[in-house]
Amino acid sequence: MFHQADLLLRGGFARDELSWRSRLAVVVVFGTFYGAVMGAYGGLDADRPWQMLYSGLKVPLLLTSAFLLSLPTFFVLNTLLGLRADFPRVVRALVSTQAGLTVVLASLAPITAFAYISGIGYQPAILFNALMFGTASVSAQSLLRREYRELIARNPAHRVMLRAWLVVYVFVGIQMGWVLRPFIGDPVRSVQFFREDSWSNAYIAVLNIAWGAVAGGR
Numbered sequence: 001m002f003h004q005a006d007l008l009l010r011g012g013f014a015r016d017e018l019s020w021r022s023r024l025a026v027v028v029v030f031g032t033f034y035g036a037v038m039g040a041y042g043g044l045d046a047d048r049p050w051q052m053l054y055s056g057l058k059v060p061l062l063l064t065s066a067f068l069l070s071l072p073t074f075f076v077l078n079t080l081l082g083l084r085a086d087f088p089r090v091v092r093a094l095v096s097t098q099a100g101l102t103v104v105l106a107s108l109a110p111i112t113a114f115a116y117i118s119g120i121g122y123q124p125a126i127l128f129n130a131l132m133f134g135t136a137s138v139s140a141q142s143l144l145r146r147e148y149r150e151l152i153a154r155n156p157a158h159r160v161m162l163r164a165w166l167v168v169y170v171f172v173g174i175q176m177g178w179v180l181r182p183f184i185g186d187p188v189r190s191v192q193f194f195r196e197d198s199w200s201n202a203y204i205a206v207l208n209i210a211w212g213a214v215a216g217g218r
Contacts (some may be wrong), residue, residue: 001025001026001029002029003027004018004022004023004025004026005030005103005201008023008026008099008100008103008143009100009103010081015055015109016100018044018096020095022201023095023096023098023099024095024099026102026103027060027063027064027098027099027102027106028060029102029172030099030102030103030105030106031060031063031102031105031106032056032057032059032060032107033056033067033109034055034059034102034105034109034112034132035052035055035056035057035058035059035183036052036053036055036107037052037112037113038055038109038112038129038183038184039045039051039053039054039055039056039159039163039183039184039185040052040105040112040113040116041116041122041185042131042185043146043187047087047191048185048191050185050191050212051182051185051191054185054193055130055182055183055184055185056181056192058180058193059102059105059183060102061180062102062173062176062177062180062183063098063173064098065175065176065180066172066173066176067094067095067098067169068170069139069176070168070169070172070173071091071094072166073162073166074090074094074165075087077161077164078090078161081157081160082157083157083158084157086151086153086154086158086212089147089151090151090161093144093145093147093148094144094165095163096147097140097141097143097144097147098132098140098142098172099181101136101137101139101140101141102136104135104136104139104140105133105136108132108135111132112128112129112132113114113185122184122186122187125184126184127182133173133177134170137166137169137170137173141166144162144165145162150164166192169173179196180194180197182195
């Protein structure tokens with residue numbers, strides 16, 4: 001599995017050295033690893049190991065569901081710009097980027113664990129993990145740009161689509177992350193797979209959490 005991750009980071013997907021099954025396996029294995037670390041907030045007392053299990057399952061689910069929900073919109077945008085013939089190659093690049101994102105995310109797991117051990121509060125922990133996901137998403141764009149290089153040389157409109165994908169994917173991913181929460185789990189509450197109020201607006205909630213963290217730090 002580490003060999004598969006190395007091929008991804010080195011651009012082996014561009015030379016078809018990785019099968020679709022291998023790319024999916026990378027998403028599941030590395031995504032599950034980060035999710036388990038993410039769910040370790042609060043230690044291993046009582047039922048907290050269940051939160052690690054749930055979070056480990058939900059991170060790959062988050063990434064794949066956000067990807068699948070974003071893909072139809074991206075397909076329509078590519079079609080409108082006359083790029084439909086290149087879409088099979090675009091999908092290959094996007095799937096490989098998803099796998100690369102999980103590798104980067106897994107590499108950030110020790111930092112997340114260190115933040116937990118340092119005694120970070122629950123609300124700041126949510127923002128910290130959001131920062132880790134954002135860092136992994138931005139870092140994975142280097143893989144996507146590498147695959148898109150030839151496509152952009154062929155048609156500059158692909159450059160617009162490269163930016164459009166990041167906007168669409170992040171927009172959908174934030175909302176999906178909110179729907180699938182808790183990923184960390186408040187230690188003072190019982191462990192649960194889904195929250196009762198999952199179907200609410202993620203962006204308003206994130207702003208409230210950010211404001212609460214800032215106001216609480218004064």
